[in-house]
Amino acid sequence: MSGIIIGRRRRLLCASAAIAAALPVPALAQTPTLSDVRQAIVRHLIDNLGSPIISISEVSHTVRRMLPLCELTDWELGDLIARSAVYAGFALELD
Numbered sequence: 001m002s003g004i005i006i007g008r009r010r011r012l013l014c015a016s017a018a019i020a021a022a023l024p025v026p027a028l029a030q031t032p033t034l035s036d037v038r039q040a041i042v043r044h045l046i047d048n049l050g051s052p053i054i055s056i057s058e059v060s061h062t063v064r065r066m067l068p069l070c071e072l073t074d075w076e077l078g079d080l081i082a083r084s085a086v087y088a089g090f091a092l093e094l095d
Contacts, residue, residue, distance in 0.1 A: 011088050032067040037077070040066045041084045054085045055093040 032040075040063045048054065059081045064070060070077070082092055 031069045031071055034072075034080075036067060037063060037070055037072060037080060038084065041081055042088075045085060045088050045090065052091055053093050054081075054090040055095055056081050056085075057095045059085070 041059060044059050044062050045054065056078050060074065060077050063077060063081075072080070085092055
């Protein structure tokens with residue numbers, strides 16, 4: 001089990017570092033970019049490394065709280081969450 005978590009952490013940290021390096025610090029009133037949204041998703045996944053299953057709706061609510069000006073539709077955000085979670089080795093709860 002710890003090998004799985006280490007593998008997830010490595011993939012998430014690499015993704016997070018790549019996103020963070022490419023991002024300028026956004027102004028408070030700016031609409032978040034797709035990279036900002038990805039970074040918020042990766043942060044949530046890192047915070048939940050101990051859980052093998054990720055709830056798409058829970059991550060979506062978290063991202064919308066972090067980035068209230070996010071203009072992605074629920075479907076687009078859910079798709080982005082699912083892709084990021086599967087890439088990081090999480091199972092999905094389709095709720």
